[in-house]
Amino acid sequence: MAMGRPRAFCTDKALDEAMEVFWRHGYDGATLAMLTKAMGIKPPSLYAAFGSKEGLLKAALDRYAERRSAHMRYVLDGATARDVAERFLSSIAESHTDPANPPGCLLVQGGLACGAGSENIPFELAARRAQTETELRERFVRARDEGDLPMEGDPAALARFLSTVASGMGVLASSGADREALREVARVSLGAFPSGCGPVGAPA
Numbered sequence: 001m002a003m004g005r006p007r008a009f010c011t012d013k014a015l016d017e018a019m020e021v022f023w024r025h026g027y028d029g030a031t032l033a034m035l036t037k038a039m040g041i042k043p044p045s046l047y048a049a050f051g052s053k054e055g056l057l058k059a060a061l062d063r064y065a066e067r068r069s070a071h072m073r074y075v076l077d078g079a080t081a082r083d084v085a086e087r088f089l090s091s092i093a094e095s096h097t098d099p100a101n102p103p104g105c106l107l108v109q110g111g112l113a114c115g116a117g118s119e120n121i122p123f124e125l126a127a128r129r130a131q132t133e134t135e136l137r138e139r140f141v142r143a144r145d146e147g148d149l150p151m152e153g154d155p156a157a158l159a160r161f162l163s164t165v166a167s168g169m170g171v172l173a174s175s176g177a178d179r180e181a182l183r184e185v186a187r188v189s190l191g192a193f194p195s196g197c198g199p200v201g202a203p204a
């Protein structure tokens with residue numbers, strides 16, 4: 001049986017490079033020339049491997065989700081709902097200002113200023129953000145069932161609130177806000193949690 005021609009590039013490394021281009025420039029701003037140069041491949045290789053620019057973005061988002069999975073396990077392992085919220089927002093302040101990455105959040109930056117032909121991109125990114133919101137909501141449902149949250153606490157509203165704050169922190173970071181500014185947003189936002197939540201953890 002004839003063997004197919006082996007792929008001449010490392011997919012994970014290429015996706016990491018594409019991820020950074022989308023992160024810095026957004027979907028529309030990331031040109032094919034930028035992407036192929038960063039990935040070290042030619043356009044035919046990009047289309048053969050990912051089908052389209054949108055397919056490449058989705059693959060980069062999958063790669064981004066893989067990198068964030070350990071982070072979300074750490075967040076959701078918080079002993080109380082308050083611990084979960086604090087871990088989530090504190091880690092957002094750290095990751096969004098990490099000099100090793102572009103500022104802000106790929107799931108926010110990637111969909112800013114999408115024009116004609118890119119109408120699906122904001123919905124794709126919103127769906128990815130919704131996955132995190134769902135994980136938080138399910139954790140808060142468990143917290144309420146365990147008596148950690150008061151019965152009148154709304155797990156869906158709390159998860160939506162955290163997701164909204166996180167998106168805002170991403171915009172602030174991409175606009176030049178420093179880590180301490182984001183930590184301040186996190187501290188103030190934690191005050192919105194119901195008073196029946198567990199004890200506040202150590203400050204970040």
